[in-house]
Amino acid sequence: MSQIVLHHYDNSPFGQIVRLCLAHKDIAWKSVEAPVITPKPDLSVLTGGYERIPVMQIGADIYCDTDIITAALEAHTPEPSLYPAPLGSAGKMIALWAANSWFMNSAGAALGANPDIVPEEFWEDRGRRFGMKRETFLPAVPHMQAQFHGAAQLLQDALADGRPYIAGDAPGHADFALLVNIRFVQFAGIMPNTFGDAVANWHDRLGAIGEGDREAWTADAAIDHARDNAPVGGHSVADSKGFEAGQMVSVKTESPDPAAVTGTLVGLDERTIILSREHERCGEVHVHFPRLGQILTPA
Template sequence: MADLILHHYKTSPFAQKIRSVLGYKQLAWQSVNIPPIAPKPDVEALTGGYRKTPILQIGADIYCDTALICDVLEHRASLPSLSPATHKGLARVLAQWGDTTLFSTAMAYNFQPKGREQMFANVPPGFAQAFADDRAKMVGSGTRLRVGDATSAYKSYLRRLATMLDDQPYLVGNDPCMADFACYAPLWFTRVNVPALASILDATPCVLAWMDRMAALDHAPAGRLTSAEAIAVAAASTPLPLADDIFQDDHGIALGSQVSVHAESFGQETSQGELIAATRMHYTLRRVDARAGTLHVHFPRIGYVLQAV
């Protein structure tokens, strides 16, 4: 059985990002379907509070945020690579822009009334309002783009992507890289989940052709697990050994301290545990759950806040 377990749901754009990466690398994985809105008790049993989608589980190791998950999958299968042969820094910066600015703009456009009507046409009564309330809590006091502003910015961003694709098949060269997967995900949501609004893509045919190439990378999961089965896998596992270079102190917080970690902006639910690693790229917390046992929960440094408890 594949040891990569992805906790996700079908319509999540960030889950689609990772599903596409798994397809590109031809990695077998197990699928755990999770709720799109809180409460998510089985997810939080693994993460200690973090509830954004998706999370990647490998035994008793839990990886949060798709930027970190991409790095984990790159270490699992170095070829085909998510890092281009040249312009590696550019690819990371572009991927971060795709995960943040492009994503928030596209979703503000996607969830205008016409999009919401299509998204929630066949859901149970009350779910649409529950979804809206849930996302409002995750956004918190942050500024949300109005539809007109989001539409204008989305059109501009699509044109910018088109200029990158004028003379090459992918954003940073001849092969897909981390930037392609990050930028593809919010556009995929427009095309697949709110097709009534997808005409915005028509003005950039080279972007549509690129999306077709990206869509061809998908493949089916190796199998399916329930949340309870995934928690049982964690409980029966021992966290992976840590790398040798585990401490870069930028906060004055010693290893072994009780700490909390949460996202800088969207989805600020806090996870708490013992800080056992603070590498150049990520934090690792050790925590114990009554059902899942001893876990190592990993977060990227960029985009996350570390604080002593």
Template structure:
């Protein structure tokens, strides 16, 4: 059984929820805290705390990109990378995850107060250097950048295509939809003011939202840990000869732009697309932690 570790307000979890919906899958859903500590999740991941995380037995896929690739491998139809755009969906998703996401976050959170959200702002400042006063000062610029990106999306969809890549939704659609979905709290849950003068984008957003979230069943973190401990990881070890690392070497993996603690493990896979570490604890047994290569820092322990 697939298991999604997420929390409702997580925008990148929304991408994965929609991906599970697009593939029409049943899965267990563990709701994790939005802020640290996340002890059960960290036990599974060796300290990785970002959301979402996808689990298949003792294989733990850390982050949306790794989880999307896992879903495509485990359940290839319908594809998250449909023709004719195919791998262009990956590039669209990378765009949505970079500077465009920062702009969307500025639009979504630029007016968040500090009072009552002290723990949130303290967490974001500690992990990402995000100071509330500086962020609010930059928010008008970020909101303008987000509006410019929405204008580009509106223009792209104005030729009558149903989705960004043509007639069929893919990863690029899901990644860009979450940029809009992220705006719902500041708009009282209603995106119509944002889409009133963007009819093509509005129609597209409705089509993506209609994909839904598949068939989740709430489960506990303890059940997820038990699922890992009763399984064996599936790993085909490949460490690129020119990577500067060797299979079995103890390494640390951390994420760019964050002060989160690195994950330590035995290196099993390192290519230009994937990183896999092996770990073993009494609670989980042997697990494989899978990361996308893009955005990760690998160094010797």
């Protein structure tokens, strides 16, 4: 039976988002601790070179980026939904904003207040992969702090009408992506009650969700699990996208990160890119990416 495996590390904000999603859906999962800093050779066996965290694995299907991971979890276990009414899929739009524009400001508020909290190796790694260079990042901290607090006020305003969660009565992906920003700045001593009672109470409600049924696995166990399973088939390449099924292609994130994953194109539409690739340790795997935020080119 295919297991759900999360490759992550505990302090990763995006790993926290996925752990909340797993707990919300009451999904038992296997935990593989990945290094914080590259290289991550065991992870690259499965992904083909993608080393951002988190990566989720279901058997021999590998999901890279929180956007595609949440979509896969929603398909795997539809209820309770990550996109409850009345917001529905609009909740994903809020989540994408929280995990991109607002997250960089929360990083500024958290790390800028105490830049020595992380080692120089961290700055070198994030500079190479995300363009987050210490010498340009730290001077921008006052602006990012102001932007963070401005967005936190929007969150307080949204919750001030008494709703327990962003969508109303049920939590979802939007709440989880917003929450990790409020959690992240606690590294700088900025606590939830700084922003008002509505945010503080919302933070506590979400904290009670926990992380679900978590079991520690090794990277070798996850790789063996991929080898012992076959990737799910039935994908197609949509017409008029400029690519053909079976074509060798490369996928790279829209960032300075030079890492690119090369494989055979087996799936492509407005939401998803799927590559087939092989490695002697894991056999054939399908590597899934969201269409948003990825650069797809012929290999």
